[in-house]
Amino acid sequence: xxxYHIALNNLFRRKAKTMFLLLGLAIGLATMVAVYSLLxxxxxxxxxxxxxxxxxxxxxxxTGEMAFSYGGxxxxxxxxxVQQLTMADVEAVESIPARRKIQAxxxxxxGVTSINGRELMVAGVHPQEEFxxxxxxRLQQTPAAAERMQMAKEDGxxxxxxxxxxxxxxxxxxxxxxxxxxxxxxxxxxKALEVNPGDRLNIQGTEFVVFGLLKENGTLEDExxxxxxxxxxxxxxxxxxxxxxxxxxxxxxxxxxALLADLKAxxxxxxxxxxxxxxxxxxxxxxxxxxxxxxxSVLVLFTSILVVTLAISGAVRERTREIGLFRALGFRQSHxxxxxxxxxxxxxxxxxxxxxxxxxxxxxxxxxxxxxxxxTVAWRLELLAGTMxxxxxxxxxxxxxxxxxxxxxxxxEALRFI
Numbered sequence: 001x002x003x004y005h006i007a008l009n010n011l012f013r014r015k016a017k018t019m020f021l022l023l024g025l026a027i028g029l030a031t032m033v034a035v036y037s038l039l040x041x042x043x044x045x046x047x048x049x050x051x052x053x054x055x056x057x058x059x060x061x062x063t064g065e066m067a068f069s070y071g072g073x074x075x076x077x078x079x080x081x082v083q084q085l086t087m088a089d090v091e092a093v094e095s096i097p098a099r100r101k102i103q104a105x106x107x108x109x110x111g112v113t114s115i116n117g118r119e120l121m122v123a124g125v126h127p128q129e130e131f132x133x134x135x136x137x138r139l140q141q142t143p144a145a146a147e148r149m150q151m152a153k154e155d156g157x158x159x160x161x162x163x164x165x166x167x168x169x170x171x172x173x174x175x176x177x178x179x180x181x182x183x184x185x186x187x188x189x190x191k192a193l194e195v196n197p198g199d200r201l202n203i204q205g206t207e208f209v210v211f212g213l214l215k216e217n218g219t220l221e222d223e224x225x226x227x228x229x230x231x232x233x234x235x236x237x238x239x240x241x242x243x244x245x246x247x248x249x250x251x252x253x254x255x256x257x258a259l260l261a262d263l264k265a266x267x268x269x270x271x272x273x274x275x276x277x278x279x280x281x282x283x284x285x286x287x288x289x290x291x292x293x294x295x296x297s298v299l300v301l302f303t304s305i306l307v308v309t310l311a312i313s314g315a316v317r318e319r320t321r322e323i324g325l326f327r328a329l330g331f332r333q334s335h336x337x338x339x340x341x342x343x344x345x346x347x348x349x350x351x352x353x354x355x356x357x358x359x360x361x362x363x364x365x366x367x368x369x370x371x372x373x374x375x376t377v378a379w380r381l382e383l384l385a386g387t388m389x390x391x392x393x394x395x396x397x398x399x400x401x402x403x404x405x406x407x408x409x410x411x412x413e414a415l416r417f418i
Contacts, residue, residue, distance in 0.1 A: 025348060035293035104248040189223055344398060344399030345392060
């Protein structure tokens with residue numbers, strides 16, 4: 001019979017105490033695994049949002065604002081020193097030294113106009129750049145409308161509308177080619193105007209053709225009428241003007257300082273906002289939560305170690321007769337200590353597996369409560385390995401004192417129980 005046989009037999013013989021030790025260690029490990037998994041999943045979600053949010057930097061005109069209160073009544077804010085972005089500012093952005101870090105420069109002019117008796121927002125854009133900074137935008141697939149357009153084209157009713165270009169834009173919106181008298185409609189705007197691709201719209205005396213409809217995505221684009229920037233500038237009577245410039249920056253998070261400083265130097269009259277930096281502030285808050293959660297986990301884990309140590313020490317005292325007999329039969333002190341350490345190691349490994357499984361289940365259950373939507377908590381082998389290694393270390397540390405206590409028992413103590 002080997003030493004591990006003695007350790008296993010003792011664990012199965014004392015099932016209740018073994019389960020108590022397993023649960024005590026598993027609770028601490030489960031807390032740590034759950035906290036760590038949730039924090040990693042939340043960080044991954046923030047990173048995913050940053051990577052999918054194409055416009056990392058937004059440039060708008062600097063505007064002074066002043067709020068007034070009169071007789072306890074707060075009056076609307078008054079704007080002063082209102083600046084205006086122009087195409088010259090777009091050219092300045094295109095010419096900065098750090099231009100290689102910018103994937104796309106998307107200027108946009110926004111305005112409101114009346115279409116068929118409805119007030120709708122017109123967005124003048126560079127279509128290909130706009131779809132690069134907003135990769136979630138897609139065109140609707142409307143085969144019936146395409147067939148109707150083909151029939152209308154054969155009858156000579158469609159103006160400047162190529163079905164091939166429409167199909168290409170549906171497959172890859174960044175390749176869209178929009179004519180000066182063509183426009184895109186958001187899903188809500190299309191429903192309000194009751195139009196389909198190929199239909200014509202008269203806007204302030206100018207006839208436009210509906211090139212395509214955007215899929216519903218729950219953003220402002222659902223309400224917009226999108227056309228070429230030059231056409232919008234002419235339609236709104238604002239030549240060379242833009243409302244906002246959006247940049248898609250291909251740079252690791254947190255390393256945009258040089259680019260932002262360059263932009264501020266070139267555009268002193270503009271307000272430059274880094275969307276990525278705003279997200280990093282959320283990540284900093286998440287880091288603080290991580291520190292609190294891990295501190296709490298360490299406290300729970302430390303308590304579990306104390307529970308295991310005290311429980312094993314109590315078990316050693318209860319096994320005085322058994323340990324004394326081992327010594328009387330010729331077992332060395334190292335043999336007795338190894339039996340106790342083996343028992344503790346087996347319990348800790350079992351607690352590691354149980355703690356990992358329980359922690360992951362807790363993380364999966366509480367994740368949707370912490371973040372609206374779907375939070376993906378992955379089952380990771382490296383986390384399981386780390387949990388097992390940690391639990392084994394805890395078990396060995398918790399078993400050192402009881403093992404030394406057992407090894408030092410005098411064989412004569414066994415005579416009291418015979």
